[in-house]
Amino acid sequence: MRISDLKISISGIRGIVGESLTPQLLIKFSEAFSTYIGGGDIAVSSDTRPSREMVKYAVFSGILSCGACPIDLGILPIPSLQIYVHEKNIAGGISITASHNPIEWNALKLIKKGGRFLNDYEAEELLDLYYQGKFRRIQKPEQVKQEKNPFFFHEQKVLQLTDTKLIKKTGPKVVIDACAGAAAPYVKEFLEKLGAEVKCINCEITGKFPRNPEPVAENLSALCKAVKKYGADIGFAQDADADRLAVVDEKGIPIGSEYTLALAVQYYLTEKEKTPVVVNLSTSRVISDICAKEGVKLFQTKVGEINVSRKMKQLGAGIGGEGNGGIIVSHVHPCRDSFSGMALILEYLCRSGKTVSELRTSMPDYYMVKGKIRASYRDRKRILTRLNARFKKGRTDRTDGLRVDYPEFLFHVRPSNTEPVIRIIVESRDKEKTKEIYDKIREEI
Numbered sequence: 114m115r116i117s118d119l120k121i122s123i124s125g126i127r128g129i130v131g132e133s134l135t136p137q138l139l140i141k142f143s144e145a146f147s148t149y150i151g152g153g154d155i156a157v158s159s160d161t162r163p164s165r166e167m168v169k170y171a172v173f174s175g176i177l178s179c180g181a182c183p184i185d186l187g188i189l190p191i192p193s194l195q196i197y198v199h200e201k202n203i204a205g206g207i208s209i210t211a212s213h214n215p216i217e218w219n220a221l222k223l224i225k226k227g228g229r230f231l232n233d234y235e236a237e238e239l240l241d242l243y244y245q246g247k248f249r250r251i252q253k254p255e256q257v258k259q260e261k262n263p264f265f266f267h268e269q270k271v272l273q274l275t276d277t278k279l280i281k282k283t284g285p286k287v288v289i290d291a292c293a294g295a296a297a298p299y300v301k302e303f304l305e306k307l308g309a310e311v312k313c314i315n316c317e318i319t320g321k322f323p324r325n326p327e328p329v330a331e332n333l334s335a336l337c338k339a340v341k342k343y344g345a346d347i348g349f350a351q352d353a354d355a356d357r358l359a360v361v362d363e364k365g366i367p368i369g370s371e372y373t374l375a376l377a378v379q380y381y382l383t384e385k386e387k388t389p390v391v392v393n394l395s396t397s398r399v400i401s402d403i404c405a406k407e408g409v410k411l412f413q414t415k416v417g418e419i420n421v422s423r424k425m426k427q428l429g430a431g432i433g434g435e436g437n438g439g440i441i442v443s444h445v446h447p448c449r450d451s452f453s454g455m456a457l458i459l460e461y462l463c464r465s466g467k468t469v470s471e472l473r474t475s476m477p478d479y480y481m482v483k484g485k486i487r488a489s490y491r492d493r494k495r496i497l498t499r500l501n502a503r504f505k506k507g508r509t510d511r512t513d514g515l516r517v518d519y520p521e522f523l524f525h526v527r528p529s530n531t532e533p534v535i536r537i538i539v540e541s542r543d544k545e546k547t548k549e550i551y552d553k554i555r556e557e558i
Contacts, residue, residue, distance in 0.1 A: 127220030143175025153204030281308030
């Protein structure tokens with residue numbers, strides 16, 4: 114077993130199945146979670162990884178041994194699980210998914226009552242309980258319950274928000290790439306209910322991912338070809354757990370995950386409601402430009418869905434998200450949700466009468482470079498202090514690592530929560546300038 118492949122952190126537990134991620138660890142973590150929330154019903158769902166059944170039954174065992182009752186939701190997108198937990202008012206949920214990680218990985222993501230992820234403080238409490246190993250025990254375990262239509266609540270909430278009459282009248286042609294992931298059993302019918310004409314690729318569950326699950330441009334070649342082949346108006350791509358969304362325009366060109374969020378925010382502010390917007394500190398300045406144009410305030414948080422959604426709740430913000438294609442619409446649920454994103458963007462496309470490329474080119478161009486450098490935990494403070502001194506003329510934010518804004522560029526350098534690396538994001542309006550600043554920061558580190 115390679116211990117380095119096992120990640121136990123405030124984000125949950127993940128590892129390579131058959132090496133670091135064992136049934137014993139899965140049972141223990143499920144016991145800790147069941148004990149932490151004090152029993153009750155716990156909804157359990159998964160993406161489509163071939164290890165899902167082994168992981169699921171280990172999770173069931175841990176839940177049952179501590180007096181809680183698992184509800185088997187089968188294969189289900191993670192936002193659908195979060196909405197299910199909220200709508201059914203149950204104790205919590207566990208999603209068995211390693212998101213965009215390779216197929217040999219799997220993981221547990223933990224959801225508390227109300228359908229939200231644990232915050233940092235709650236996750237630390239759970240980890241303390243996990244390491245202590247003092248779990249609630251009972252002599253008469255519950256039985257596993259089944260749910261026949263777990264996607265129902267999610268679908269209904271998105272449909273209620275969407276002008277389906279407008280979309281049906283226009284009838285846009287859509288190609289969807291579900292990556293043979295958790296959205297695969299649901300997404301075609303969902304898009305048809307919105308009013309689209311749908312072609313699917315990678316929508317059959319095969320036990321393997323036909324591409325790298327992360328929905329970034331270099332992984333979307335099949336979708337780009339399909340959009341051109343079918344003469345589609347738009348292409349959508351989801352990751353394995355369906356919380357992130359990518360968009361390909363009518364020419365078969367990916368617009369970039371930052372602009373996926375930008376399209377959703379732009380339409381929401383112009384057609385739904387004027388509201389504060391919340392994004393994380395690693396998100397593109399294009400959102401700042403949109404908010405300034407629409408006369409609303411922008412708020413920025415630490416990276417992480419829970420941080421964005423918590424701030425949205427505090428402010429009553431209707432729209433927000435993360436620049437990796439994670440769109441959050443509060444009226445559906447305060448979580449990253451590719452289905453809400455598709456509905457908003459399709460409605461935008463139909464109402465505007467423009468093409469996706471026209472909508473994209475109406476926004477300013479920004480160029481972003483992302484990377485990471487290995488750094489020990491003890492070196493992190495020294496690195497951030499050095500960068501702060503080197504770029505002291507910029508406007509700094511130390512909320513999450515170090516973000517520095519200059520008029521012509523920004524960068525965000527932050528320690529990873531899950532591995533000994535420093536993550537780097539640099540953005541400017543000039544492609545060469547972006548690369549130049551990125552190289553300077555790497556040099557400093």
